[in-house]
Amino acid sequence: MSKKKKKIIAVIGGEQPSSEEAKLAEEVGRELARRDAILVCGGLGGVMEAACRGASAEGGITIGILPGNNPKAANPYVQIPIVTGIGYARNIIVVKSAQAVIAIDGSYGTLSEIAHALQNNIPVIGLNTWVLSNKGQQDDSIIRADNPTEAVDKALDLTKVSPPNSSK
Amino acid sequence: MSKKKKKIIAVIGGEQPSSEEAKLAEEVGRELARRDAILVCGGLGGVMEAACRGASAEGGITIGILPGNNPKAANPYVQIPIVTGIGYARNIIVVKSAQAVIAIDGSYGTLSEIAHALQNNIPVIGLNTWVLSNKGQQDDSIIRADNPTEAVDKALDLTKVSPPNSSK
Amino acid sequence: MSKKKKKIIAVIGGEQPSSEEAKLAEEVGRELARRDAILVCGGLGGVMEAACRGASAEGGITIGILPGNNPKAANPYVQIPIVTGIGYARNIIVVKSAQAVIAIDGSYGTLSEIAHALQNNIPVIGLNTWVLSNKGQQDDSIIRADNPTEAVDKALDLTKVSPPNSSK
Amino acid sequence: MSKKKKKIIAVIGGEQPSSEEAKLAEEVGRELARRDAILVCGGLGGVMEAACRGASAEGGITIGILPGNNPKAANPYVQIPIVTGIGYARNIIVVKSAQAVIAIDGSYGTLSEIAHALQNNIPVIGLNTWVLSNKGQQDDSIIRADNPTEAVDKALDLTKVSPPNSSK
Numbered sequence: 001m002s003k004k005k006k007k008i009i010a011v012i013g014g015e016q017p018s019s020e021e022a023k024l025a026e027e028v029g030r031e032l033a034r035r036d037a038i039l040v041c042g043g044l045g046g047v048m049e050a051a052c053r054g055a056s057a058e059g060g061i062t063i064g065i066l067p068g069n070n071p072k073a074a075n076p077y078v079q080i081p082i083v084t085g086i087g088y089a090r091n092i093i094v095v096k097s098a099q100a101v102i103a104i105d106g107s108y109g110t111l112s113e114i115a116h117a118l119q120n121n122i123p124v125i126g127l128n129t130w131v132l133s134n135k136g137q138q139d140d141s142i143i144r145a146d147n148p149t150e151a152v153d154k155a156l157d158l159t160k161v162s163p164p165n166s167s168k
Numbered sequence: 169m170s171k172k173k174k175k176i177i178a179v180i181g182g183e184q185p186s187s188e189e190a191k192l193a194e195e196v197g198r199e200l201a202r203r204d205a206i207l208v209c210g211g212l213g214g215v216m217e218a219a220c221r222g223a224s225a226e227g228g229i230t231i232g233i234l235p236g237n238n239p240k241a242a243n244p245y246v247q248i249p250i251v252t253g254i255g256y257a258r259n260i261i262v263v264k265s266a267q268a269v270i271a272i273d274g275s276y277g278t279l280s281e282i283a284h285a286l287q288n289n290i291p292v293i294g295l296n297t298w299v300l301s302n303k304g305q306q307d308d309s310i311i312r313a314d315n316p317t318e319a320v321d322k323a324l325d326l327t328k329v330s331p332p333n334s335s336k
Numbered sequence: 337m338s339k340k341k342k343k344i345i346a347v348i349g350g351e352q353p354s355s356e357e358a359k360l361a362e363e364v365g366r367e368l369a370r371r372d373a374i375l376v377c378g379g380l381g382g383v384m385e386a387a388c389r390g391a392s393a394e395g396g397i398t399i400g401i402l403p404g405n406n407p408k409a410a411n412p413y414v415q416i417p418i419v420t421g422i423g424y425a426r427n428i429i430v431v432k433s434a435q436a437v438i439a440i441d442g443s444y445g446t447l448s449e450i451a452h453a454l455q456n457n458i459p460v461i462g463l464n465t466w467v468l469s470n471k472g473q474q475d476d477s478i479i480r481a482d483n484p485t486e487a488v489d490k491a492l493d494l495t496k497v498s499p500p501n502s503s504k
Numbered sequence: 505m506s507k508k509k510k511k512i513i514a515v516i517g518g519e520q521p522s523s524e525e526a527k528l529a530e531e532v533g534r535e536l537a538r539r540d541a542i543l544v545c546g547g548l549g550g551v552m553e554a555a556c557r558g559a560s561a562e563g564g565i566t567i568g569i570l571p572g573n574n575p576k577a578a579n580p581y582v583q584i585p586i587v588t589g590i591g592y593a594r595n596i597i598v599v600k601s602a603q604a605v606i607a608i609d610g611s612y613g614t615l616s617e618i619a620h621a622l623q624n625n626i627p628v629i630g631l632n633t634w635v636l637s638n639k640g641q642q643d644d645s646i647i648r649a650d651n652p653t654e655a656v657d658k659a660l661d662l663t664k665v666s667p668p669n670s671s672k
Contacts, residue, residue, distance in 0.1 A: 005247065038248065063248065069264065079173065080206065080231065082250055083264040086422040087405070088623065089593045096237065096251040112619035119592065119612035131637045254590040256455065257425045276455035283448035287424065299469045341583065374584065399584065405600065415509065416542065416567065418586055419600040432573065432587040
């Protein structure tokens with residue numbers, strides 16, 4: 001068989017987004033599904049749930065990499081719950097399983113995912129999220145997007161340029 | 169949305185099965201797909217590849233929980249590679265993500281998966297695999313099956329009786 | 337500096353040992369400390385606690401690789417708690433951190449540790465624990481010992497013959 | 505027994521520090537040992553090695569939580585190598601095992617550790633390291649120190665105020 005694999009894009013972000021941020025996440029999910037990409041996320045609420053709801057509404061596939069032991073902790077729009085039981089060490093799996101990451105809002109958990117992605121050369125597109133500087137110098141590794149469509153455009157474009165994790 | 173979730177069944181086993189064992193694995197994969205279950209496995213060769221090949225041939229969904237960092241290490245019949253990077257600590261995720269486990273052949277890695285499943289009260293169905301005894305007494309926790317259809321029957325039946333991981 | 341490293345030996349086993357098994361574990365801990373080996377374990381109760389108690393009584397060093405997030409979950413004889421938060425995926429870390437493993441009693445968690453150790457070519461010495469057979473043939477990879485001193489003798493001898501994890 | 509446990513402090517930072525940063529790390533290690541704290545780190549080179557060298561020179565205990573499978577990958581000043589085999593998912597274990605974290609220099613791996621620590625309410629003291637802002641607002645969660653002694657002072661003071669991970 002070996003049919004063409006779909007692209008997998010991670011959506012990461014906080015569990016308590018503003019209603020505007022939740023709308024951004026839902027629209028990112030919708031747009032990913034329209035472009036036939038699989039959405040992977042941490043499987044819980046907030047940005048993760050909004051993105052899965054959007055993707056599901058458009059018939060997309062949604063995967064939730066859960067920290068705990070109970071598949072029922074997944075938000076109702078996760079179609080495929082992956083039950084890790086490894087707590088927030090699962091954050092690194094969320095980003096490694098994707099060819100690009102879209103970060104929306106988010107607190108320290110999201111920051112750890114951004115850091116793990118950048119460490120692994122997986123592109124990160126940011127919508128209203130963290131800004132980094134190291135030793136007094138701004139770090140521009142997070143690619144900024146102004147809206148959900150631009151975020152998805154950039155994420156999918158970047159997976160074209162560099163084959164997924166090719167060097168590892 | 170919240171459409172009915174498909175059942176997820178793990179197929180575990182060795183990377184160097186006999187040709188007969190590979191046939192068993194392929195038929196287990198076919199049968200799981202015919203029954204509309206999602207197949208989850210460790211994503212690599214041998215029993216894992218044979219099972220994914222069978223499931224794919226029948227149009228089923230296949231997930232590979234990979235130990236390493238490269239999604240291209242997945243066998244060609246894995247549609248959704250989950251890239252953990254946590255080595256064989258990923259074994260516990262393979263079984264926790266399933267509502268039942270079918271073990272075919274296998275060496276110590278498979279034995280660790282059987283043990284993790286039993287520790288988590290996830291039913292294990294065995295086709296030509298390990299036999300356990302503890303302090304002189306045989307342990308009959310692995311449910312024996314004589315052929316692939318019986319293995320899949322038992323796996324799907326057991327997910328009916330006890331709701332997936334209900335107590336955790 | 338680079339002073340000679342002490343040997344690290346894992347003691348694994350159940351949380352509900354019989355009083356006789358707890359005595360075996362305590363004596364194993366004592367003997368490891370007398371031989372100047374570091375004891376590593378899963379950090380919780382039962383066999384783990386008895387072994388740490390024995391080692392501490394003889395002035396030995398004890399390390400507990402904890403599954404949860406709270407260092408206070410360690411038994412009181414753990415001097416160095418390692419807080420993993422990765423649940424029972426930590427089992428593989430317990431055995432990988434040792435040059436040999438002594439298994440006493442134990443249920444499925446212990447079985448998963450035995451399997452992970454054997455998969456990684458780390459010698460396992462068994463005192464009243466699991467017996468394995470694979471496809472009708474007994475697997476004699478677990479080295480049997482009749483008493484704590486013999487178990488510790490064998491564990492330390494095996495770390496001499498094969499340098500720790502040399503092949504990896 | 506149950507003798508008073510020593511404090512455990514993590515030192516995190518890059519593998520390619522400047523010579524000045526390596527001196528800071530070594531002095532942090534020395535100072536931790538003088539105050540009878542155990543040093544935990546990722547076990548590899550750069551900041552980690554410098555800190556372990558300093559601690560060892562003063563007779564302190566050093567623990568290295570290694571990403572790979574080979575204990576020999578530890579720097580020569582690690583007395584107790586913990587072999588995780590879970591790759592950079594081990595970062596979260598480094599910080600969770602400590603009551604406070606001192607970050608020196610560092611790239612994205614260090615940033616992931618800072619984020620995991622802050623997510624877990626473990627205080628982070630920074631010496632010449634990352635600066636964070638979230639959505640246009642600077643995040644002052646990283647406590648700044650101007651020199652190694654001040655960093656160690658602050659780390660040990662913070663472990664006094666809040667008992668280790670008490671809320672988890």
